[in-house]
Amino acid sequence: MSTELIAWPRAPESSVPFVERLHGWVTTVDHKRLGLMYILYAMVFLLIGGIEALIMRIQLAVPHNNFVSPQVFNRLFTMHGTTMIFFVIMPLVFGFANYLVPLMIGARDMAFPRLNAFSFWLTAFGGILLYFSWLGANGLYGAGNAPDVGWFAYAPLTSRTFSVGHSTDYWTLSLLVSGFGSIGAAINIIATTLCLRSPGMTLGKMPLFAWLNLVMAGLVILAISPLSAAQIMLVIDRYLGGHFFDTQAGGSAVIWMHFFWVFGHPEVYVLVLPAFGIASEIIPVFSRKAIFGYPIMVAATVAIGFISMSVWAHHMFTVGMSSNANTFFVLSTMAIAVPTGIKIFNWLATMWGGKIEFKAPMLFCTAFLFQFLIAGLTGIMQGAAPFDWHLANSYFVIAHFHYVIVGGILFTFFAAFYYWFPKVTGRMYNETLAKLHFWLFFIGFHLTFDFMHIPGLLGMPRRIYTYEPGRGWETWNLIVTIGVVFQALGILVFIVNLLWSYFKGKTAGNDPWDAWTLEWSTSSPPPAYNFAVTPSVKSRRPLWDLKHPEDPDWRYE
Amino acid sequence: MQDVYSSKRMLRPALKVLSTLFCLSTTSVADSPTFSSPTNIFAPASTPAHSIFGLNLFVLAITGAIFVTVFSLLAYAVVKFRKRADDDGREPAQVYGSNQVEVAWTVIPILIVVVLFMATARVIAYVQMAMPENAMQVVAVGHQFWWEYRYPGANVVTANELHVPVSDPAHPTPTFIKLLSADTDHSFWVPRLAGKTDLIPNRTNTTWIDPQQVGLYLGQCAQYCGTQHAKMLLRVYVQSRSDFDRWIQEQSQPAHVSDTASEGRRIFESIGCMNCHAVAGTAADGRFGPDLTHLMSRDTIASGIAPNTHEKLRQWIQDPSTLKPGARMPAMGLDEPELNAVTAYVETLR
Ligand SMILES: [Cu+2]
Numbered sequence: 001m002s003t004e005l006i007a008w009p010r011a012p013e014s015s016v017p018f019v020e021r022l023h024g025w026v027t028t029v030d031h032k033r034l035g036l037m038y039i040l041y042a043m044v045f046l047l048i049g050g051i052e053a054l055i056m057r058i059q060l061a062v063p064h065n066n067f068v069s070p071q072v073f074n075r076l077f078t079m080h081g082t083t084m085i086f087f088v089i090m091p092l093v094f095g096f097a098n099y100l101v102p103l104m105i106g107a108r109d110m111a112f113p114r115l116n117a118f119s120f121w122l123t124a125f126g127g128i129l130l131y132f133s134w135l136g137a138n139g140l141y142g143a144g145n146a147p148d149v150g151w152f153a154y155a156p157l158t159s160r161t162f163s164v165g166h167s168t169d170y171w172t173l174s175l176l177v178s179g180f181g182s183i184g185a186a187i188n189i190i191a192t193t194l195c196l197r198s199p200g201m202t203l204g205k206m207p208l209f210a211w212l213n214l215v216m217a218g219l220v221i222l223a224i225s226p227l228s229a230a231q232i233m234l235v236i237d238r239y240l241g242g243h244f245f246d247t248q249a250g251g252s253a254v255i256w257m258h259f260f261w262v263f264g265h266p267e268v269y270v271l272v273l274p275a276f277g278i279a280s281e282i283i284p285v286f287s288r289k290a291i292f293g294y295p296i297m298v299a300a301t302v303a304i305g306f307i308s309m310s311v312w313a314h315h316m317f318t319v320g321m322s323s324n325a326n327t328f329f330v331l332s333t334m335a336i337a338v339p340t341g342i343k344i345f346n347w348l349a350t351m352w353g354g355k356i357e358f359k360a361p362m363l364f365c366t367a368f369l370f371q372f373l374i375a376g377l378t379g380i381m382q383g384a385a386p387f388d389w390h391l392a393n394s395y396f397v398i399a400h401f402h403y404v405i406v407g408g409i410l411f412t413f414f415a416a417f418y419y420w421f422p423k424v425t426g427r428m429y430n431e432t433l434a435k436l437h438f439w440l441f442f443i444g445f446h447l448t449f450d451f452m453h454i455p456g457l458l459g460m461p462r463r464i465y466t467y468e469p470g471r472g473w474e475t476w477n478l479i480v481t482i483g484v485v486f487q488a489l490g491i492l493v494f495i496v497n498l499l500w501s502y503f504k505g506k507t508a509g510n511d512p513w514d515a516w517t518l519e520w521s522t523s524s525p526p527p528a529y530n531f532a533v534t535p536s537v538k539s540r541r542p543l544w545d546l547k548h549p550e551d552p553d554w555r556y557e
Numbered sequence: 558m559q560d561v562y563s564s565k566r567m568l569r570p571a572l573k574v575l576s577t578l579f580c581l582s583t584t585s586v587a588d589s590p591t592f593s594s595p596t597n598i599f600a601p602a603s604t605p606a607h608s609i610f611g612l613n614l615f616v617l618a619i620t621g622a623i624f625v626t627v628f629s630l631l632a633y634a635v636v637k638f639r640k641r642a643d644d645d646g647r648e649p650a651q652v653y654g655s656n657q658v659e660v661a662w663t664v665i666p667i668l669i670v671v672v673l674f675m676a677t678a679r680v681i682a683y684v685q686m687a688m689p690e691n692a693m694q695v696v697a698v699g700h701q702f703w704w705e706y707r708y709p710g711a712n713v714v715t716a717n718e719l720h721v722p723v724s725d726p727a728h729p730t731p732t733f734i735k736l737l738s739a740d741t742d743h744s745f746w747v748p749r750l751a752g753k754t755d756l757i758p759n760r761t762n763t764t765w766i767d768p769q770q771v772g773l774y775l776g777q778c779a780q781y782c783g784t785q786h787a788k789m790l791l792r793v794y795v796q797s798r799s800d801f802d803r804w805i806q807e808q809s810q811p812a813h814v815s816d817t818a819s820e821g822r823r824i825f826e827s828i829g830c831m832n833c834h835a836v837a838g839t840a841a842d843g844r845f846g847p848d849l850t851h852l853m854s855r856d857t858i859a860s861g862i863a864p865n866t867h868e869k870l871r872q873w874i875q876d877p878s879t880l881k882p883g884a885r886m887p888a889m890g891l892d893e894p895e896l897n898a899v900t901a902y903v904e905t906l907r
Contacts, residue, residue: 069882070784070785070787070882070883071784071882071883074781074784074786148784150781154741154742154780154781156740156741156742156758157741157742157781157782157783162740162741162783247757247758247759248758250759251759252759252760253742253757253758253759253760254757254760287638287649288648288649289649289651289652290651290652290653292652292653292654292655293653293654293655293659294653294654295654296654296659296663318744318752318753318754318755318779318780319755319757319762320736320754320755320757320760320762320763322685323681323682323685323686326681326685327677327678327681327682330674330677330678330681331674334670334673334674335670337666337670338663338666338667338670341662341666342659342662342663342666344627345662346659348627348630348631348634349652349658351634351635351638352634352638353638353649353650353652354638354649355638355639355640355641355644355648355649356634356635356638356639356640357639357640358639366631366635369631370628370631373624373627373628373631374624377620377623377624378620380616380620380673381613381616381617381620383677384612384613384616384673384676384677385677385681386608386609386612386613386677386680386681386684386752387609387612387613387616387677388752389609389684389751389752389753389754390598390609390613390746390748390752390753392753392779393744393753393779393780393781394779457597457598457599458594458596458597458598459594459595459596459597459598459746459748459775459776459777460596461744461746461777461778461779462781463781463786463787464777464786464787465787466787466788467787468790470595471594471595471596471775472593472594472595472596472597473594548648551651553651556651556653557653
């Protein structure tokens with residue numbers, strides 16, 4: 001990454017020696033640079049996690065395949081899941097929040113710039129620790145290996161009886177370290193949105209992207225804390241003679257599940273709320289209309305935040321909870337569909353009566369709406385506990401949450417990449433390549449994840465390195481694997497586009513989308529100090545007011 | 558916005574993809590022979606599976622209706638409100654919200670949720686509360702990568718192939734399965750008979766089935782339990798009452814030990830096989846591995862992954878990892894004559 005991205009007040013970039021520039025990046029406390037570093041970091045891990053997925057899909061393309069050993073396969077799915085959640089989507093979330101929130105609320109930087117840098121480096125170190133297990137996890141004997149307990153690491157597989165060596169320790173410590181990074185980043189986002197908004201920007205006028213990140217950050221603190229506690233308990237079990245999860249000494253495997261999912265479910269919303277935030281910025285701009293029902297969008301977000309804390313055990317419908325407990329978690333799970341549904345309807349209403357322009361960001365957001373709708377509906381199916389007694393731990397679940405994480409979240413993040421690329425680099429991305437990326441990825445996504453539901457309905461469980469022929473799973477698995485090829489091509493086009501446009505793209509100007517939030521009022525890329533003059537705002541769309549003095553928003557809010 | 562992009566050009570491929578996908582998924586799902594599966598959750602053959610199936614159809618109908626409605630709105634918006642080539646460049650009317658509509662799309666989902674919730678709660682109560690009377694008791698114990706089955710009343714211990722009597726709907730004779738684990742978490746899932754229930758160490762779970770047709774029902778472990786989780790298959794043999802009674806009768810006998818394989822037996826009882834395997838009526842009483850008393854009455858070995866033939870048995874005893882790498886049975890390093898003798902011995906255990 002070159003530093004030309006950001007105007008450097010001292011000397012022209014080219015004259016600064018490379019090592020000095022690198023030093024500048026490593027020691028930076030600038031929210032934009034840290035944001036970009038989070039994003040770049042996520043992209044590297046996206047490639048690694050993607051390759052892991054590709055290897056698994058080759059293994060599963062046909063029954064009784066012998067491409068990788070069961071041991072390697074088990075490491076692959078553990079690493080793939082852990083990587084994609086903690087070292088791809090989380091850093092993407094924090095990266096975009098870091099870069100954009102201060103700009104959107106008219107602030108100079110995040111509230112605690114040094115905590116910000118510290119958080120990033122903790123997260124970065126966590127990922128490195130996880131991957132160092134490939135070398136170091138068996139101690140001094142030379143051959144290391146990666147964790148193979150699955151990304152939710154159910155006890156007692158993680159006990160020293162079943163997990164010898166240190167692979168589980170690398171997993172534990174990696175999540176502990178990056179978890180502290182996440183908590184630091186979350187505190188920063190909360191403080192920034194609450195304290196650093198520009199004059200006139202009451203909470204009721206704060207852009208939805210900032211609102212969703214605020215709620216996300218609250219959830220991070222509530223969700224990562226129990227996860228960290230559980231990781232510490234696991235370390236105590238493994239090395240200090242504790243028996244929290246050690247079933248052979250009277251510990252409880254189910255307690256681990258509760259700890260994990262008390263983290264795990266809010267985590268889904270930690271990842272998806274920022275995606276909602278992105279959609280809530282892009283859909284209005286490309287439909288040329290104000291967001292429909294801003295207050296209820298905020299209310300729905302807060303409601304999702306609260307309800308998401310009470311649904312965790314829907315991941316545990318098969319562990320033999322009482323029928324009362326099962327019934328409660330059915331109710332809370334289905335209740336969360338209401339605020340989520342409201343959001344979908346409000347986005348639709350925003351498009352309704354607009355003049356929608358299907359540039360790449362809007363294409364990705366439209367696909368997000370379509371896919372998130374399906375993901376929500378398959379979620380309701382699984383929320384019906386008896387249905388879930390079949391679906392849980394089957395390929396249907398895998399299809400469902402990839403619909404959420406790829407079809408919902410990753411699609412909106414692609415939209416965000418294209419939408420803010422001109423702001424960050426000062427150059428326009430290539431629209432043709434972006435559309436090619438969209439169609440390749442869209443087709444690949446649907447080949448893979450639509451057809452992945454079916455083997456689940458036909459009894460195929462997850463986390464199996466191979467399967468028996470004659471169960472009706474062969475065709476579907478082959479199609480699923482073929483889809484991966486299209487997705488990989490899409491990602492390739494995406495990267496080519498980013499690189500090409502970064503060097504060769506047309507100059508974008510400050511406000512290429514004719515948009516309405518504050519980040520578009522400063523130069524592209526923004527200077528280190530963001531705004532020469534602290535902006536003051538009167539409505540949710542300050543730039544609309546500026547462009548339409550005859551009909552400003554503040555008259556209606 | 559400048560540089561108007563003709564949205565027709567990108568819309569057509571979108572519709573094409575969607576319609577092909579739709580055709581593919583409907584026609585091939587319904588007609589193709591690959592859809593017939595011995596583990597299809599939509600082919601219930603036992604009461605719990607039936608009541609779940611009923612709920613599934615109801616939930617599918619409602620979610621399907623929601624999908625069609627919202628998708629149509631989205632498709633309409635995409636087609637109708639896209640920017641035209643002859644756009645006048647003016648901003649459309651700005652609408653900031655509407656209380657009536659927003660109340661409507663809050664209240665309607667709430668009503669749908671209430672309905673879905675009540676239907677679901679009923680099935681939960683039914684499947685979880687209905688502890689069937691006069692049920693037969695079986696204990697299933699999950700082990701890293703195989704299943705142990707005990708019939709407490711009948712003094713029978715067997716492995717990997719569960720036998721239960723068929724249940725006549727007029728006079729139901731359900732089987733009530735107590736689920737335990739000897740090591741890690743597992744999950745018992747035979748889709749045509751019931752939903753899955755986990756086997757968790759230090760905890761007792763239960764499930765029940767009352768299969769109404771004689772036959773073999775398949776499934777497999779559905780909770781990741783270690784290296785060979787993939788090859789921890791489930792086989793449930795549903796038999797007529799008389800066949801089942803005969804089977805129980807045979808299984809409750811001690812091993813039929815003949816002198817023809819005494820050399821194999823001597824090796825079996827001296828090199829460690831007996832530390833892990835039990836053969837009732839002999840000195841072998843290990844419990845770490847499957848009970849071998851009636852090994853030859855089983856169709857398959859090693860949790861359903863290989864047919865119980867001479868070649869496979871021999872290969873298994875020589876080196877289990879050639880069939881199931883990571884299985885908890887070590888290769889015992891037998892030489893040719895020993896291997897033949899031991900194989901011959903276990904082949905007398907019928
Ligand atoms: Cu298992």
